Amino acid sequence: MKKYLIIFLLFALASCSNFLEEYSQDQAYVKGYNDLDELLLGNAYMSRNDVQSYQWGVREGLYYPYIHFMADETEQYIQGDDYLPKAACYALSGYYTWQQKVTRNPDGGDSWDDSADWNNLYSHINSLNVILSSINDFKGETDTDIQNISRIKGESLFLRAAYYFVLTNLFGEAYNPSSAETALAVPLKTTPYIEDLTYTRSTVATVYQFIVENLLDAEKALEGVEHQSLYRVDVNGVRLLLSRVYLYMQDYENAKIYGQKVLDAKSALQDLNIFAGEEFLNPSSPELIFSMGAASIPGNIAVSTSLFSNNFQISADLYNSYEPGDLRTTYYVVKEGQITYLKKMTGADFETKDLSDNFVLRTSEAYLNLAESAAFLNDDNVAKQALNELRSNRFASDLYDNSKVNNLTHDELIYFIRDERRRELCLEGHRWFDLRRYNVVSEYPNTKTLTASYTYFEEDPNTYKYIPSARRSYVLPPNDPAYTLPIPQVELEYNKGMKDNRRDARDGFNESL
Numbered sequence: 218m219k220k221y222l223i224i225f226l227l228f229a230l231a232s233c234s235n236f237l238e239e240y241s242q243d244q245a246y247v248k249g250y251n252d253l254d255e256l257l258l259g260n261a262y263m264s265r266n267d268v269q270s271y272q273w274g275v276r277e278g279l280y281y282p283y284i285h286f287m288a289d290e291t292e293q294y295i296q297g298d299d300y301l302p303k304a305a306c307y308a309l310s311g312y313y314t315w316q317q318k319v320t321r322n323p324d325g326g327d328s329w330d331d332s333a334d335w336n337n338l339y340s341h342i343n344s345l346n347v348i349l350s351s352i353n354d355f356k357g358e359t360d361t362d363i364q365n366i367s368r369i370k371g372e373s374l375f376l377r378a379a380y381y382f383v384l385t386n387l388f389g390e391a392y393n394p395s396s397a398e399t400a401l402a403v404p405l406k407t408t409p410y411i412e413d414l415t416y417t418r419s420t421v422a423t424v425y426q427f428i429v430e431n432l433l434d435a436e437k438a439l440e441g442v443e444h445q446s447l448y449r450v451d452v453n454g455v456r457l458l459l460s461r462v463y464l465y466m467q468d469y470e471n472a473k474i475y476g477q478k479v480l481d482a483k484s485a486l487q488d489l490n491i492f493a494g495e496e497f498l499n500p501s502s503p504e505l506i507f508s509m510g511a512a513s514i515p516g517n518i519a520v521s522t523s524l525f526s527n528n529f530q531i532s533a534d535l536y537n538s539y540e541p542g543d544l545r546t547t548y549y550v551v552k553e554g555q556i557t558y559l560k561k562m563t564g565a566d567f568e569t570k571d572l573s574d575n576f577v578l579r580t581s582e583a584y585l586n587l588a589e590s591a592a593f594l595n596d597d598n599v600a601k602q603a604l605n606e607l608r609s610n611r612f613a614s615d616l617y618d619n620s621k622v623n624n625l626t627h628d629e630l631i632y633f634i635r636d637e638r639r640r641e642l643c644l645e646g647h648r649w650f651d652l653r654r655y656n657v658v659s660e661y662p663n664t665k666t667l668t669a670s671y672t673y674f675e676e677d678p679n680t681y682k683y684i685p686s687a688r689r690s691y692v693l694p695p696n697d698p699a700y701t702l703p704i705p706q707v708e709l710e711y712n713k714g715m716k717d718n719r720r721d722a723r724d725g726f727n728e729s730l
Contacts, residue, residue, distance in 0.1 A: 250355045250366050253348045257369055260344040261376055262448070263510030263576060281334045281387060281646075282513035283312035283319075284575050288648040288667065290639075291518060292532040294556065295672050295685060305517040306528035306671075314669050314691040315699040317720045323673055332705030334387065338380045339406065345377040347409040364442055371438030375450050378431035379458060379576070381405070385424045386650045387702050388718065392466050393657035397422035401716060416712045418704075425466055432459045447505055453482050454507035457578045460586040465654050469590040473599075476587035479506075483580055486610040489544035497548045498562035500571050504580045510573035512562060514644060520563035522556050531557040531644075538640055542616030545640060559644055575646030581607055582647075585638045592630050600630060604637060611641070631661050656696045667693040670728065689725035699723070 247253060263280055285291055286309050293306050293313070308328040311319040320327045352370045357363035381403070389402030402424040404416040419427075435455045444451035460475035485503035498505075514520065519530040531550045536557050539546045546552070549561040562572060584607040591599040604622045625633055635655065639648055655663035669691045674683040693699055701718045709715055 247351050247354075250352065250357075250362070250369060253352055254365070254369050256344055257348055257373060257376075258449075261341050261348065261373065263341070263573070265448075265509075265511045265571070265573075279513045280337065280510050280573075280575060281383070282517060282575070283309055284646050284649050285514070285518065285644055286313045286529065287315065288652055289534050289665075290532055290643055290648050291529045292534075292669075293671060294519065294528055294530045304528045309517070309529075310671060314671050314689075314725065315693050315697070315720075315723055317703075317722050319702060330705075331703070332707050335384070335705045335708065338384050342377055342380050342406060343409070345373045345380075346407060348373045349377070350409040367438045368442045368445070371435045371442065371452070371455070372450055374431045374435035374438065375455050375458070378428040378435065378462075381424055381428050381431075382458070382462060383576075385421065385428075386465075386653065388704060389418070389424065390421055390701060391653040391657045392421050392425055394467055395659075397425065401718075404712075404715075415714065416708075417715060425462070428462055429459070429466075432462065447500055447508060450507045453479055454578050456482075457506060457583055457586075460583065460590075464586055464590060465650075467593075467658065469593040472586055472590035473594060473596075476583050476590060479583035480580065480587065484583075485580060486584075486607065488610045489548055489612075490610075490614050492544075492548060496560070496562055498572055498577070502579070505572075506578040506580065508572045508577040510576050512572060512574040514559060514574045515563060518644070519556055519558035520560070521558055522553050531559055533557065535639070535643060538636060540612075542613045543611060543640075544613060545611055549640075549643060561644060573646075574644060577645055581641050585634065585641060589631075589634045589638070592627070592634055595627070597627055597630055600634065601625070604634065607641065608637070628661075653700050656700065663695045665695065669693075671725070672730075685730050688728040688730050690728055691723055691725040697721075 286305075291313075306313070307322055310316075310323055311321045311328070318327075320329055320331045322328045348369065352366060352373070355362075355366050357366050385402040390396075390400040393400065398420055400421040401418040402421045403418055405419045405424060405427060406416070407427075432455055436452055436459070439450075439452040439455060442452065444453075456475045456478045460472050460479060463469075463472035463475060483506065487497065487502055487504055489497075500508075517529055531552075536546070536550055536552055539550075547560075549559070551558055551560045562574060584603045588600040588603040588607075591597070591603065601622050605619050608622065609617050609619075622630075622633070635651070638651060642648070652663055652665070652667075655661075671689055671691065672685050673687045673689070675686040676682070677684055698719045698721060701720075703720055704715065704717045709717055
């Protein structure tokens, strides 16, 4: 982390506004809160970088795009391809098959730098630490000044909490109330200056406590503050993330409270019976609360019957989970012939969308958070009401029957909510994190073993085409250590003694071609 922090400051000197051209620990060159707002917008929010046609797989500027391939939402589509070495199935094979070395491609080389997400997210955190160490120096002379200062503080606290939430769910153990005090998460860095020390990993309980404290403070700072835009968070976005965090902590009382708070302020859902657009997830959707970052899906997953070099499509397991009459098989995931593709958010071929595919907040999650937390509190009526409200906007009107949900037993309801969450929030970055947390819910643990079938290719020396050479299946049982990513090697080297996450070698077994 020492090396990384130096890199961050050099980057800030080169790319930020003038007040960081000569960085000092007392931020002497911050002349006004507008300087901090500029840093917030330019260096603290996830960037929405364009993805060009030659950039498949995992590339600089994309945030943890492999999240869509480690669970059960996608599968490899088998075809020969002139550009296979650049395709997503090649670059992401280590993640898709839960390998010990996740960045390793089938030829034994590395597809990318395994510290990219670690560095990107800690870079944003360092910018936020600078902002939060300075913002209280400004009191404001007008009501507008006061509101802007409070807004900058609130947005910064939210983002810092959000990044630590992502980091600990990628690189730390899942939150288990019985072991959170000793289980390892990620290092907490809260100061704006370089510290000459070796970093260690904080416990899961410590990191989650920090996340909650930041979000509660963000809620206070953003209460009554005018919402700037879809791409800048407001108090409702803070409350939705709080609801999710409490759900992960199995604090169902607070998860329910905050899910309801979100819906009290914004409960709109898009009725698919009257939806006339091409893309369900678009910036004008009535469900959207907040989005940041780019979309990697158009370069990695089929978004039409033309796969190009994506080589991933929607899994049969996900597609078959939808019931007859569910309009999400028209507007979310679509099956045509041999290809099942994503229509939920597609974008132009090989270009990013105006919305993120792994950090977007919308009202449908609030309904699901409310339903799940209410069910765990044995308030099945509230849970069923929230489910029916959501589902009635997803099914053909003449086919939807509330009795499907209303007749569920309590135990059936718990698992049904999980399945509904998978169907509704597919390919938005939730599924992998959800499976992790289900693993540690003692009363209703995850029992699903994931299977990934992977086809290897070799180049035909005569035609230069890539043809299938072997197929292997890999399995991931519940609670497998591979549900946690390894700590980047560079961090282990610079922080001697930092404990890595155990991941076992995974050989798989042969299948017939």
